[in-house]
Amino acid sequence: MPAERFVRALREAGWATLVVAGLSFPIIAYRAEPDFNNLLALQPRWPLFWQFCAAAFLLRFLLAFWSGDETKAKAPREKNWPKLPWLGPLALVFLTIYPLAVVALLGPQAALKWVDTYGVQILIYVLLGWGLNITVGLAGLLDLGYAAFYAVGAYAYALLAPATGLGFWALLPVCGLLAAFWGFCIGFPILRLRGDYLAIVTLAFAEIVRIVLINWDVVTHGEAGLFGFPGLNFFGLPFIPGPRGFAAHFGLPFQGIQKQIFLYYLVLVLALLANLVSLRLRRLPLGRAWEALREDEIACRALGLDTRNIKLTAFALGAFFAGIAGCLFALRQGFVSPSAFTFSESALILAIVVLGGGGSQLGVAVAAVFLVGASELLRELTFLKSVFGENFDPAQYRMLLVGLAMVAMMNFRPRGLVSTRAPTIKLGATS
Amino acid sequence: MNWLDDPILRVDHLTMRFGGLLAVNDVSFAAGRGDITALIGPNGAGKTTLFNCLTGFYQPTAGRIAFSSEKLDAEKIETLTRSARKHDGETFLLERMADHEIVRKARLARTFQNIRLFQGMSALENLMIAQDEALSRAAGLSFIGLLGLPSWRRAEQAAVDRAVAWLDRIGLKKRADDPAGSLPYGDQRRLEIARAMCTKPALLCLDEPAAGLNAAESHGLAELLRGIRDQGETSILLIEHDMSVVMRISDHVVVLDYGQKIADGSPREVREDPAVIAAYLGVEEQEEAVEEAVLSGGGA
Numbered sequence: 001m002p003a004e005r006f007v008r009a010l011r012e013a014g015w016a017t018l019v020v021a022g023l024s025f026p027i028i029a030y031r032a033e034p035d036f037n038n039l040l041a042l043q044p045r046w047p048l049f050w051q052f053c054a055a056a057f058l059l060r061f062l063l064a065f066w067s068g069d070e071t072k073a074k075a076p077r078e079k080n081w082p083k084l085p086w087l088g089p090l091a092l093v094f095l096t097i098y099p100l101a102v103v104a105l106l107g108p109q110a111a112l113k114w115v116d117t118y119g120v121q122i123l124i125y126v127l128l129g130w131g132l133n134i135t136v137g138l139a140g141l142l143d144l145g146y147a148a149f150y151a152v153g154a155y156a157y158a159l160l161a162p163a164t165g166l167g168f169w170a171l172l173p174v175c176g177l178l179a180a181f182w183g184f185c186i187g188f189p190i191l192r193l194r195g196d197y198l199a200i201v202t203l204a205f206a207e208i209v210r211i212v213l214i215n216w217d218v219v220t221h222g223e224a225g226l227f228g229f230p231g232l233n234f235f236g237l238p239f240i241p242g243p244r245g246f247a248a249h250f251g252l253p254f255q256g257i258q259k260q261i262f263l264y265y266l267v268l269v270l271a272l273l274a275n276l277v278s279l280r281l282r283r284l285p286l287g288r289a290w291e292a293l294r295e296d297e298i299a300c301r302a303l304g305l306d307t308r309n310i311k312l313t314a315f316a317l318g319a320f321f322a323g324i325a326g327c328l329f330a331l332r333q334g335f336v337s338p339s340a341f342t343f344s345e346s347a348l349i350l351a352i353v354v355l356g357g358g359g360s361q362l363g364v365a366v367a368a369v370f371l372v373g374a375s376e377l378l379r380e381l382t383f384l385k386s387v388f389g390e391n392f393d394p395a396q397y398r399m400l401l402v403g404l405a406m407v408a409m410m411n412f413r414p415r416g417l418v419s420t421r422a423p424t425i426k427l428g429a430t431s
Numbered sequence: 432m433n434w435l436d437d438p439i440l441r442v443d444h445l446t447m448r449f450g451g452l453l454a455v456n457d458v459s460f461a462a463g464r465g466d467i468t469a470l471i472g473p474n475g476a477g478k479t480t481l482f483n484c485l486t487g488f489y490q491p492t493a494g495r496i497a498f499s500s501e502k503l504d505a506e507k508i509e510t511l512t513r514s515a516r517k518h519d520g521e522t523f524l525l526e527r528m529a530d531h532e533i534v535r536k537a538r539l540a541r542t543f544q545n546i547r548l549f550q551g552m553s554a555l556e557n558l559m560i561a562q563d564e565a566l567s568r569a570a571g572l573s574f575i576g577l578l579g580l581p582s583w584r585r586a587e588q589a590a591v592d593r594a595v596a597w598l599d600r601i602g603l604k605k606r607a608d609d610p611a612g613s614l615p616y617g618d619q620r621r622l623e624i625a626r627a628m629c630t631k632p633a634l635l636c637l638d639e640p641a642a643g644l645n646a647a648e649s650h651g652l653a654e655l656l657r658g659i660r661d662q663g664e665t666s667i668l669l670i671e672h673d674m675s676v677v678m679r680i681s682d683h684v685v686v687l688d689y690g691q692k693i694a695d696g697s698p699r700e701v702r703e704d705p706a707v708i709a710a711y712l713g714v715e716e717q718e719e720a721v722e723e724a725v726l727s728g729g730g731a
Contacts, residue, residue, distance in 0.1 A: 280576075280579075281573060284570050284576040284577070285560075285563050288552075289560065289563060295549035295550060295552060298543075299543070301530045301531055302530065302534065302541050302627075303561050304532075304533075304563065305563055421610075425555060427604075427608055
């Protein structure tokens with residue numbers, strides 16, 4: 001019945017427009033700005049308000065008109081991905097040759113951005129995603145303050161490297177262990193909490209860490225952050241021009257990108273190691289206990305599992321990975337400050353895990369590439385300035401992208417990119 | 432009267448109070464080694480509360496729960512009660528122990544009224560988690576397991592063999608790799624019992640194992656439980672509403688009503704006990720109807 005459908009779509013669009021009007025009235029119709037006397041002056045923006053309402057009406061109408069009968073129940077339309085056993089090895093080969101290929105194609109100057117921002121940065125987020133996946137995806141403990149452990153790792157390196165004179169090879173595990181220690185500490189008070197309550201406490205913990213970093217001026221230099229700590233070196237050879245540097249030792253011309261390429265491979269190896277450890281742990285009693293805890297805590301206790309230890313190890317190991325990632329972050333930036341470890345950072349890492357589908361390594365990696373890579377790609381869209389004017393900054397729309405990804409996910413794959421769970425042990429009994 | 436001569440579990444003056452509600456009121460009974468002991472009573476009689484006290488899920492308000500998989504000695508219990516210890520390695524005071532300790536050290540396993548399987552995990556994985564104690568020891572803080580040393584692989588194989596033997600016994604070998612939540616209801620019930628058995632318990636506590644099963648399935652369940660008892664390593668304590676199951680398999684029946692024990696004895700004694708009949712069917716003197724209802728429940 002097209003007429004009936006038309007009327008229903010019209011009605012739905014009307015309601016949607018009312019909601020949009022109600023929501024946007026206080027924020028869009030008037031804008032409060034301080035005037036010359038520093039008093040707030042209201043600046044009416046009614047045309048913009050009407051544009052918003054019109055857009056909402058039109059979009060909602062079209063959606064309701066074309067999407068058909070909403071009242072009928074729909075069968076779940078989630079499909080399994082085809083099995084692609086070659087995908088892993090192919091990705092590995094690609095990741096191995098990627099920095100060299102980029103340098104060969106673009107030259108050492110232009111390739112820097114592609115190796116550093118798109119390579120190292122995304123890989124650090126993959127590592128973070130895999131770490132948080134242990135806590136959230138496997139053990140089912142919702143952690144909204146993961147950036148705190150990331151911060152502990154980064155500050156541990158930035159503070160300990162100049163103070164102890166140790167190289168990053170020695171400090172890398174120290175950063176991980178310190179973060180794991182804090183994971184252990186936060187784990188204790190929240191052992192008896194579940195679900196939302198647990199999430200709130202982890203959120204608060206992350207804020208405590210951030211505020212301590214801001215206010216403990218003597219040690220952390222507050223908002224200004226720490227810099228000038230020793231950077232990366234190649235087994236004792238620093239990446240500097242001159243006879244004592246890495247380039248001279250191997251008879252190569254000095255290029256700034258050599259350090260980034262080495263960092264890239266370092267992060268890649270560590271991420272793969274983390275992946276290997278979590279994949280193997282899943283098949284061990286500890287990993288199975290994590291998943292059992294996610295499924296049913298009471299049943300765990302009835303089987304003699306000590307849920308306290310299971311929760312603590314899940315928190316500590318997840319935090320360990322974050323500490324390692326934090327150390328690598330400090331090496332990449334050469335500068336750490338509290339502004340890098342805000343709640344939005346925790347939210348982004350959590351979004352990676354949720355989008356990837358809790359429990360799946362590949363899904364998390366793909367989600368990290370998508371969310372971090374796409375928001376970086378936004379910066380490249382400078383041509384949009386010719387459309388929207390000189391003041392348009394596409395990078396400002398990063399969070400919009402995360403939001404869109406989440407909405408799309410809820411619509412099409414509500415349980416994440418990879419939602420199927422492979423048993424950790426198979427009998428393969430078909431007869 | 433095996434439960435008096437050689438008990439595996441002795442509950443003395445157990446009381447559990449929730450605020451103003453006295454859920455279990457001064458209950459004492461014993462369960463015999465090698466017996467199937469049934470705990471019956473009308474809804475709200477305090478059966479599940481008692482179970483939760485036994486398995487450490489609740490801390491009882493008062494009372495003592497003594498347990499030993501070897502030999503329960505009255506003198507040892509007294510010595511232990513006066514000391515501050517939880518157990519002496521052989522005799523255990525369950526009211527002093529945490530839930531996971533009760534499973535691991537005292538060797539008491541339980542199932543739940545509403546099935547609590549790990550729904551998303553396969554049937555085989557469910558049984559592997561139940562063998563966590565042996566596997567964790569073999570995995571050596573996960574390090575030996577991470578390296579995949581032969582000692583770990585042998586332990587894992589042994590655990591798989593044990594799990595497969597149980598799957599075979601409950602007829603679920605073909606579905607070993609399917610998620611437990613996708614199994615039919617009756618299979619889930621039996622899988623939960625198999626999972627509890629994989630912890631190698633000395634006493635298996637079942638909370639309404641026949642609930643929701645059809646006649647054929649509850650017959651099969653009764654056979655399974657009798658088989659477990661006849662192997663001689665595990666005694667059984669069960670809460671059950673299905674009188675045909677209770678009367679067919681149990682050696683000893685304890686009846687609770689309003690948190691108090693009202694009868695204790697062999698199935699035949701309990702069936703004829705006027706207090707039990709009154710609790711189940713009301714106190715009005717409708718002798719014939721009472722006799723008939725109880726007997727038809729018990730005689731099937």
